[in-house]
Amino acid sequence: MGEFDLIARYFKRPPTQPHVDLGVGDDCALLRPAAGMQLAVTSDMLVEGRHFLSTVDPFRLGHKSLAVNLSDLAACGARPLAFTLALSLPRADESWLESFSAGLLSLADQYGCELVGGDTTRGPLNICITAFGEVPRGQALLRSGAQAGDDIYVSGTTGDARLALEVFRGSLSLPQQVFVQARARLEQPTPRVGLGLALRGIATAAIDISDGLLGDLRHILDASGLGATIHLPSAATLMAASRGLEGTNLTEKELLQFSLAGGDDYELLFTAPAGSHVAVQAAAASGGVRVTHIGTADRLPGVRLIDGEGRIQSGNDASFDHFA
Ligand code: ADP
Ligand code: MG
Numbered sequence: 001m002g003e004f005d006l007i008a009r010y011f012k013r014p015p016t017q018p019h020v021d022l023g024v025g026d027d028c029a030l031l032r033p034a035a036g037m038q039l040a041v042t043s044d045m046l047v048e049g050r051h052f053l054s055t056v057d058p059f060r061l062g063h064k065s066l067a068v069n070l071s072d073l074a075a076c077g078a079r080p081l082a083f084t085l086a087l088s089l090p091r092a093d094e095s096w097l098e099s100f101s102a103g104l105l106s107l108a109d110q111y112g113c114e115l116v117g118g119d120t121t122r123g124p125l126n127i128c129i130t131a132f133g134e135v136p137r138g139q140a141l142l143r144s145g146a147q148a149g150d151d152i153y154v155s156g157t158t159g160d161a162r163l164a165l166e167v168f169r170g171s172l173s174l175p176q177q178v179f180v181q182a183r184a185r186l187e188q189p190t191p192r193v194g195l196g197l198a199l200r201g202i203a204t205a206a207i208d209i210s211d212g213l214l215g216d217l218r219h220i221l222d223a224s225g226l227g228a229t230i231h232l233p234s235a236a237t238l239m240a241a242s243r244g245l246e247g248t249n250l251t252e253k254e255l256l257q258f259s260l261a262g263g264d265d266y267e268l269l270f271t272a273p274a275g276s277h278v279a280v281q282a283a284a285a286s287g288g289v290r291v292t293h294i295g296t297a298d299r300l301p302g303v304r305l306i307d308g309e310g311r312i313q314s315g316n317d318a319s320f321d322h323f324a
Helices: 003-010 058-075 094-110 160-169 176-187 193-198 213-224 240-244 252-261 274-287 317-323
Strands: 020-022 037-047 079-089 114-122 126-136 151-155 205-208 227-231 268-272 291-298 303-306 312-314
Touching (some): 003 114, 058 079, 058 126, 058 176, 058 193, 079 094, 079 193, 094 114, 160 176, 193 274, 205 213, 213 227, 213 252, 213 268, 213 303, 268 274
Parallel strands (some): 079 114
Antiparallel strands (some): 037 126, 151 268
C-alpha cells in the first residue's frame, strides 16, 4: 500500500462540517470560522516510548492523540473545528491503521472536528496533531486572568491515570476493576470541551491538567502573578478509584500525591470569582462533569497546602519536590 492509498483508505472522508470548505486532498485545507471569531490553534506530539507504550491498543491511541488536543481547545474555551495529522509510521500495518483511524475519527465525529489534512511518512511511530478551534474575539480563557480572591476548581477526577501508569511500570498492583477504570482514564481521556465552552465569561483563567494538578496550577499562578492556598481534604476527594483501593498498600499520602501531581489527567483547572459558585456549578452541569472547589488564589507568592484543621502542611516551592 502506497502513501496515497493509505491516506485515501484511512484518513480521507468527504467533509461534512459547514466550517470546512476544503478537506483532505489538496495542498491546503480551507476553513471558515464564523464572523467575529478568533482561531484557537494547538499542537501536541505523541512519541512511542515517551508518551505511550508500543503495546497500547491502536483504537485508544487514535482517541488519545486527538483528545489531548481537544483538551487544549477546551482549556481556552474554544469550540473544535478541524485538525491535521502528521503521522510517522514504521510500516503500513492495515489492522493497526484501521483501528487507529477508527479511534481517532470517532472522537472527531463526536465533536464535529474534521480531519482536513496532514502528512504521512515512514519512520519511528510518532503522531502529531494540530487542532483548530474558534472562540468569540476576546473571550478565550487564558492562564493569565486569575485575580486574588478567586476560587480554584478542578473538573472530574485526577490521579487515576497515574495509578494505571504505575501498574504498567510494575510498581503497583490494583484490583482488576480499579485497574480497568484507571487504564481507561490513562488511555482514553475525555476532553472537557463542553465545560470549557460553558466557562466562557465565568472562569477568569484556565488550563488543562496534563503534567499534574500542582504543576499546572503553577502555570496559572505564574502567568497571573499570584499564589494560592489549596485545601487538602478537598483535593483528597479527587481520585475516583480511591474507594476501590482497600487492600492495596497505597498510603493516603501517596494517593494525594497522585491526585495532585499524577499527570495525564486532562481535566480543567480554572479560577472564578468568589461569588460565582452557582454559575460554576451550572457550567459543570452543562458540561456533564463534576467540578470540585479545591482552594483560593491569593497575593502571597507560592502555594500553601493546608489540612482540615487549617494547618499548613507544605508552604514553599521546594516542598513541591516530593510531588514530582
Ligand atoms: P503535499 O505533498 O502537498 O504535502 P501530501 O502528498 O503529503 O501533500 O498529502 C496529500 C494530501 O493528503 C494533502 O491534502 C494532505 O493534507 C493529506 N494528508 C497527508 N497525510 C495525511 C494524514 N495522515 N491524514 C490526513 N490527511 C493527510
Ligand atoms: Mg506532504
